Amino acid sequence: MGHEAVRQSSAEAHQIGNAAVAFEPPLLNVQGLSIRFDGAPKGVNVVDDVSFSVRKGKTLCIVGESGCGKSVTSLALMGLLPTPPARIVAGSATFDGQDLLTLSERERADLRGDRMAMIFQEPMTSLNPAFTIGDQIAEGIVRHRKVSKGEAMDRALDMLKKVRIPAPEKRLRAYPHEMSGGMRQRVMIAMALANNPELLIADEPTTALDVTIQAQILALIQRLQEETGTAMILITHDLGVVAEVADEVAVMYAGHVVESGPVEAIFEDPQHPYTIGLMGSVPSLGRRQGRLATIRGTVPPAELMPKGCRFTPRCPFSDARCANELPPLGEIRPGHLARCWYAPLEQKRGAAA
Ligand SMILES: Nc1ncnc2c1ncn2[C@@H]1O[C@H](COP(=O)(O)OP(=O)(O)O)[C@@H](O)[C@H]1O
Numbered sequence: 001m002g003h004e005a006v007r008q009s010s011a012e013a014h015q016i017g018n019a020a021v022a023f024e025p026p027l028l029n030v031q032g033l034s035i036r037f038d039g040a041p042k043g044v045n046v047v048d049d050v051s052f053s054v055r056k057g058k059t060l061c062i063v064g065e066s067g068c069g070k071s072v073t074s075l076a077l078m079g080l081l082p083t084p085p086a087r088i089v090a091g092s093a094t095f096d097g098q099d100l101l102t103l104s105e106r107e108r109a110d111l112r113g114d115r116m117a118m119i120f121q122e123p124m125t126s127l128n129p130a131f132t133i134g135d136q137i138a139e140g141i142v143r144h145r146k147v148s149k150g151e152a153m154d155r156a157l158d159m160l161k162k163v164r165i166p167a168p169e170k171r172l173r174a175y176p177h178e179m180s181g182g183m184r185q186r187v188m189i190a191m192a193l194a195n196n197p198e199l200l201i202a203d204e205p206t207t208a209l210d211v212t213i214q215a216q217i218l219a220l221i222q223r224l225q226e227e228t229g230t231a232m233i234l235i236t237h238d239l240g241v242v243a244e245v246a247d248e249v250a251v252m253y254a255g256h257v258v259e260s261g262p263v264e265a266i267f268e269d270p271q272h273p274y275t276i277g278l279m280g281s282v283p284s285l286g287r288r289q290g291r292l293a294t295i296r297g298t299v300p301p302a303e304l305m306p307k308g309c310r311f312t313p314r315c316p317f318s319d320a321r322c323a324n325e326l327p328p329l330g331e332i333r334p335g336h337l338a339r340c341w342y343a344p345l346e347q348k349r350g351a352a353a
């Protein structure tokens, strides 16, 4: 596809996206979220001015190197971030119009595992070794629904069937340690989806698994998401996965969202030098391609974090202004945002090529 054709198809995608947004407010809307840990140098928030939204039934993929604040952001949204040492210092996060950040512990616990659920990288950390799989899934159901233990067990069995666990009746009575990593992650998915959440946050759900199992688990999540219409935030390192499942993408670097927009725009017309770096040689949308490309250098430690754009030390285009002034997350085209003084980047990219 020529450059013009690419540009046109992204523009169409933006229009479609915006039409949907105009009719319906997002299910989750995060604006200017900033989080710092006690003891961190002043002004260096691990999550800083982060904004994104998720529409009903849609998938937002969050990508970025490790340590850039993806998990801290998700935990904050789920009300699972220990405060202290963490502090939410600015911003808002509304779920179906309700401000998540000002909820009481009780209200949060009511949402969690019911309308919002999360699955983690390592399923063993969230399964209790002392209880059977069936008891653990049923407990999550009884906590939020007026059902008997027996009815909850029936639902647990249904869920084990839905996540395609072999011999589900037997597995209901099994303990976590009797299962493989892949089977445990299926159990976690069953638990997370047992109450039909409207939003599922999946934080690198396949990273700890064998490559062959990863694809199966991802296909399972996608199938269940289609069946249930659950919206999802999927945190992943795998750009092939992003191309396959994302509607929207947010790229994070060192606590900032540096670029966000419809998946077509991010792949076909990346605007932030970090996104362009991550893309490396990814050929096109929809084709499976491995992990994020390696960009020279590493994320600076907190003490050395530039005042301005945090990508400055690794950026081929940076100058003194970049180091000193933080660019806003500005709109390049409707729905496509980038935090770079030089976006749109065509000219600089052309010059570098
Ligand atoms: N309990 C904590 N105390 C201090 N710093 C923390 C704590 N937890 C996470 N961090 C820091 O927050 C940053 C973001 O971490 P995280 O959200 O886990 O990154 P990601 O999920 O993107 O890999 C990291 O630099 C990490 O060192």
Ligand SMILES: [Mg+2]
Binding pocket: 067, 070, 071, 072, 203
């Ligand atoms: Mg993480």
